[in-house]
Amino acid sequence: MKRILTLVLLGVLAVVLLGYGVVSLLGSGSPTIDSGEIRDNYGETVEVTYFTENNITSPAEDVTEIIEDYEYAYAGFTPAYANMDVADWRMILVNRDFILPDGYMPELENAVEGGYSEQKLDYRVAPYYNAMYQAALDDGVELVPISGYRSVERQTRNFENKIQKYIDDGYGEIEATQMAATIILPPGTSEHNAGLAMDICSLYESFENTEEFEWLSENAADYGFILRYPKDKQDITKIIYEPWHWRYVGVEAAKEMKASGECLEEYLGVVTAS
Numbered sequence: 561m562k563r564i565l566t567l568v569l570l571g572v573l574a575v576v577l578l579g580y581g582v583v584s585l586l587g588s589g590s591p592t593i594d595s596g597e598i599r600d601n602y603g604e605t606v607e608v609t610y611f612t613e614n615n616i617t618s619p620a621e622d623v624t625e626i627i628e629d630y631e632y633a634y635a636g637f638t639p640a641y642a643n644m645d646v647a648d649w650r651m652i653l654v655n656r657d658f659i660l661p662d663g664y665m666p667e668l669e670n671a672v673e674g675g676y677s678e679q680k681l682d683y684r685v686a687p688y689y690n691a692m693y694q695a696a697l698d699d700g701v702e703l704v705p706i707s708g709y710r711s712v713e714r715q716t717r718n719f720e721n722k723i724q725k726y727i728d729d730g731y732g733e734i735e736a737t738q739m740a741a742t743i744i745l746p747p748g749t750s751e752h753n754a755g756l757a758m759d760i761c762s763l764y765e766s767f768e769n770t771e772e773f774e775w776l777s778e779n780a781a782d783y784g785f786i787l788r789y790p791k792d793k794q795d796i797t798k799i800i801y802e803p804w805h806w807r808y809v810g811v812e813a814a815k816e817m818k819a820s821g822e823c824l825e826e827y828l829g830v831v832t833a834s
């Protein structure tokens with residue numbers, strides 16, 4: 561009897577192992593979901609679900625691979641399509657030169673668990689924001705999520721309102737469009753449309769003088785977030801200094817960028833001439 565039981569158990573084990581092997585084989589080369597821990601600033605660990613990618617290449621040499629001219633409705637802009645098939649999705653480059661594919665819609669999840677806020681991020685990013693939010697809260701700092709994912713339609717309204725404001729001020733259409741784009745990115749070229757970035761706490765430059773900004777400057781990289789539009793990189797990003805806009809790039813890249821002081825375009829080696 562004992563022997564039969566042992567044989568049955570061994571049989572079950574063999575089936576499980578075989579199944580695992582097949583799943584592993586099928587899964588190679590595509591993202592896998594894991595759960596694990598990330599360490600906060602005080603050496604404590606935070607449970608998160610995170611994603612690992614197989615076959616990650618060196619920093620996104622392929623972010624600009626798909627170059628296809630895009631017929632853009634706005635004067636003075638000739639973006640190419642952003643490559644959404646980069647080996648490491650965290651390196652997806654969306655800016656005024658690289659636009660999201662038509663109809664791109666990230667899968668979304670609340671940035672902060674517990675129904676506190678309706679602000680959402682790409683479901684692969686949200687757990688990291690939540691972990692960062694909770695760690696900051698433990699330090700007495702609240703990283704209020706004020707604008708995460710934004711639809712292209714909403715981006716269009718915001719952008720066109722801004723252009724109209726400059727036209728009303730007497731600027732020509734091209735100039736008005738270019739000026740608007742330093743403040744609000746044209747639809748489809750914002751990281752908010754991709755669900756990869758969060759505006760935190762405020763939309764005023766004075767945010768840089770707050771303890772929330774100080775906390776982010778010290779700790780955000782530990783959760784994979786970078787200050788996306790630094791003050792000294794405006795000639796490269798072509799975006800005004802935005803102390804409130806934090807983009808997820810993964811912990812390793814965020815730490816490297818924090819250490820080197822590079823902005824994302826520099827890190828990826830795709831600085832375009834102004």
Ligand SMILES: [Zn+2]
Pocket residue numbers: 752757758759804805806
């Ligand atoms: Zn933003």
